[in-house]
Amino acid sequence: MDFGIFAVLAQDGVTNGAVYALLAMALVLVFSVTRIIFLPQGEFIGFGALTVAALQSSQFPKLIWLLIGIGVLTFLVELGSALRQRRYKPLPRRLLMWSVIENLIYPQFIWLLAHSLDWQGMPMAVQILFTLAITVPLGIMIYRVAFQPMAEASVLVLLIVSVGVHFAMLGMGLFIFGPEGSTTRAFTEWSTSLGEMPVSGQSVVVMAVAGSLIGLLYLFFDRTLYGKALRATAVNRKGAQLVGIGTSQAGRMAFGLAAGLGTLAGTLIAPLNTVGYDTGFVVALKGFVAAIVGGLASYPLAAAGALLVGLLESYSSYWASAYKEVIVFTLIIPVLAWRSLTSGHGDEE
Amino acid sequence: MSADNNSKPVLETRNLSVRYGKVEALRGTSISLRAGEIVTVIGPNGAGKSSLLNAIMGALPSEGQAQGEVLYQGQDVSHHAIELRLGKGLALVPEKRELFTTMTVEDNLVLGAYRRRKAGWSYRDGLEGIYAVFPRLKERRHQLAGTMSGGERQMVAIGRALMSDPKVLMLDEPSLGLAPRVMAEVFQVISHLRDTGVATLLIEQNSRAALKVSDYGYVLEVGDVTLEGKASELAQNPRVIEAYLGAKH
Numbered sequence: 001m002d003f004g005i006f007a008v009l010a011q012d013g014v015t016n017g018a019v020y021a022l023l024a025m026a027l028v029l030v031f032s033v034t035r036i037i038f039l040p041q042g043e044f045i046g047f048g049a050l051t052v053a054a055l056q057s058s059q060f061p062k063l064i065w066l067l068i069g070i071g072v073l074t075f076l077v078e079l080g081s082a083l084r085q086r087r088y089k090p091l092p093r094r095l096l097m098w099s100v101i102e103n104l105i106y107p108q109f110i111w112l113l114a115h116s117l118d119w120q121g122m123p124m125a126v127q128i129l130f131t132l133a134i135t136v137p138l139g140i141m142i143y144r145v146a147f148q149p150m151a152e153a154s155v156l157v158l159l160i161v162s163v164g165v166h167f168a169m170l171g172m173g174l175f176i177f178g179p180e181g182s183t184t185r186a187f188t189e190w191s192t193s194l195g196e197m198p199v200s201g202q203s204v205v206v207m208a209v210a211g212s213l214i215g216l217l218y219l220f221f222d223r224t225l226y227g228k229a230l231r232a233t234a235v236n237r238k239g240a241q242l243v244g245i246g247t248s249q250a251g252r253m254a255f256g257l258a259a260g261l262g263t264l265a266g267t268l269i270a271p272l273n274t275v276g277y278d279t280g281f282v283v284a285l286k287g288f289v290a291a292i293v294g295g296l297a298s299y300p301l302a303a304a305g306a307l308l309v310g311l312l313e314s315y316s317s318y319w320a321s322a323y324k325e326v327i328v329f330t331l332i333i334p335v336l337a338w339r340s341l342t343s344g345h346g347d348e349e
Numbered sequence: 350m351s352a353d354n355n356s357k358p359v360l361e362t363r364n365l366s367v368r369y370g371k372v373e374a375l376r377g378t379s380i381s382l383r384a385g386e387i388v389t390v391i392g393p394n395g396a397g398k399s400s401l402l403n404a405i406m407g408a409l410p411s412e413g414q415a416q417g418e419v420l421y422q423g424q425d426v427s428h429h430a431i432e433l434r435l436g437k438g439l440a441l442v443p444e445k446r447e448l449f450t451t452m453t454v455e456d457n458l459v460l461g462a463y464r465r466r467k468a469g470w471s472y473r474d475g476l477e478g479i480y481a482v483f484p485r486l487k488e489r490r491h492q493l494a495g496t497m498s499g500g501e502r503q504m505v506a507i508g509r510a511l512m513s514d515p516k517v518l519m520l521d522e523p524s525l526g527l528a529p530r531v532m533a534e535v536f537q538v539i540s541h542l543r544d545t546g547v548a549t550l551l552i553e554q555n556s557r558a559a560l561k562v563s564d565y566g567y568v569l570e571v572g573d574v575t576l577e578g579k580a581s582e583l584a585q586n587p588r589v590i591e592a593y594l595g596a597k598h
Contacts, residue, residue, distance in 0.1 A: 228452070231451075236448065240460075243464070244435040
């Protein structure tokens, strides 16, 4: 292998690693705040990419039907829990009003927007923003319906629910989008070369977007009250409750952010790969391997793990392409051995 | 309830019981405290003291169930979520402190005011108030809470609770695990709270020190209030002396 190939593979690995890093961050975030292993992450990759593709080919983004449906379900769940607590004063009237706006009116509004505007002609950034306006509330609603009622359950029970949600969403994905995959427009046709190595504009965009998102996440966690509240919940759940950071509020925030990051990861890979309704799962699993490197707790280690996974995948696809997935997923074994040897045994559950 | 102060209680429990499954931790307890008052609940381990505070705050673990009334300024809050009780003016410093150990002292304090949003109020004002009470926290505000000493952690925990601007502050074993000198410091802070108009409900192993700073006291034994009275009188009660204050000093 000469240097040229080596460099191209490295570029490829870092580009994919940047996407895995976003996914790994989302997984660490959700797990540390809610103790849920966020398996449905992969569906947001596929749903995000396919929705952008639908907007670009002037089709109605059918994901909105799912948003409307789950919105109704979420409203019913909230109404039910309010009625059950009716003997308790005060009746959460304001809460219910918000629930109507968030879960019933908002999805209709999105539906109206999708119908009334010409999305095909819009810049890609606007299309992605509109996709986020569908997927982020979807993530929050899924938390509300599937996880919030059992937020205190054990990690294993939450994982089982997570598997259930994953399969349910996968099925709905097949129903909504069909078995065919799609690709989206390229972000840019521009390319350059660095010495001998050709650099595709696509890679540059992916790395820049992923890098700045990671920077923004850092600022969010470090500077804003909501970011600090999420960190606080991850550090000490009881302490967070005692200062009024509700477990469910933190959970919704985490799911909203994770759904958004999954969607963005999907739109980043869609111009290069054909993305189907079920493509996301394997991609998200690679993010999961990276998150394991960070012990599902450390953001910087998870990001480093993501680069490792990306590079490993890239080089193994050159030497042993048939085994590239095997090699990447086998990484989890030495990582787990290393973590169990180096970390203390203080971790509960 | 029989204190000779005729102002209305700011906090009152009526027949408050707590059970964990089949185990009854607290049986029909009724206590009350008034604004600016310091009330101590003393009693042996396992008497249900922590359950009492957690039930008042709405912070019982999920397997715990509370029954009875918790009246805050005359209003029953016993079915309110923690956030609502916090917003009304209840705050709890739990036995284990429950600090955000990997975050700075200042972040811990700022998060204490998470629910406190009012026009014209910035958490900076709140921080200044806390730093005036605990000057040491100001020096260490950029240090991680987990790296502080036991006494300092207790101060962070009390400061964090005060950031929510409570009318009733509940302290669960604030002197637990502290060196005697540090303990004295904590009790000094508690007696200063009286001047700010905050009512304090205190639970202590160190009954002697607790009764000294308190106005009123309850003795809680195996889930029941067995004795109550002015703190100065309780400290003289032969039974209390024998059981909780040890031999004569």
